[in-house]
Amino acid sequence: MTGIARFLKVSRERFEADWPGGGAPYDAVRLPRRATAGSAGYDFFAPFDIALAPGETVSVPTGVRARIQPGWVLMLFPRSGLGFKYRLMLNNTVGVVDSDYFDALNEGHIFIKLHNAGDRPLTVAAGEAFAQGVFLPFGVTEDDDADGQRIGGFGSTGGLT
Secondary structure (H helix, E strand, C coil): CCCCEEEEECCHHHHHHHCCCCCCCHHHCCCCECCCCCCCCEEEECCCCEEECCCCEEEEECCEEEEECCCEEEEEEECHHHHHHHCEEECCCCEEEEHHHHHCCCCCCCEEEEEECCCCCEEECCCCEEEEEEEEECCCCCCCCCCCCCCCCCCHHHHCC
């Protein structure tokens, strides 16, 4: 089996710059892993405790970036069990990490914004899996003429040159 991507940590400086408070737990960042040989999804692990009351939203800086070969995309989803039990969802429904995001000005730092759409509190302990990423191939149209270059991160379509 030939791999099409590699997970890496962002730099300590990037992680601390993106951290919402002091004492960023950079050393607690774990790279995503599959739980079994048959798993499609790579588990993303919480770098800190996450507590979400019903209706609450939080943005999680994962400390992770992904170097992805062209023609592939990383799709992000909540862990199935958390979605089923707590109605945990991503605020943008599905995360899309493009292959050229790796070279963005923010080092391609992957954030996962969670929303508790359920009726009971949800707690994810530091080190627990809370989301999963699946690599998928994608195609382009025959008349595609995209030649822009990414410089930004989220919502950077207007920031292409």
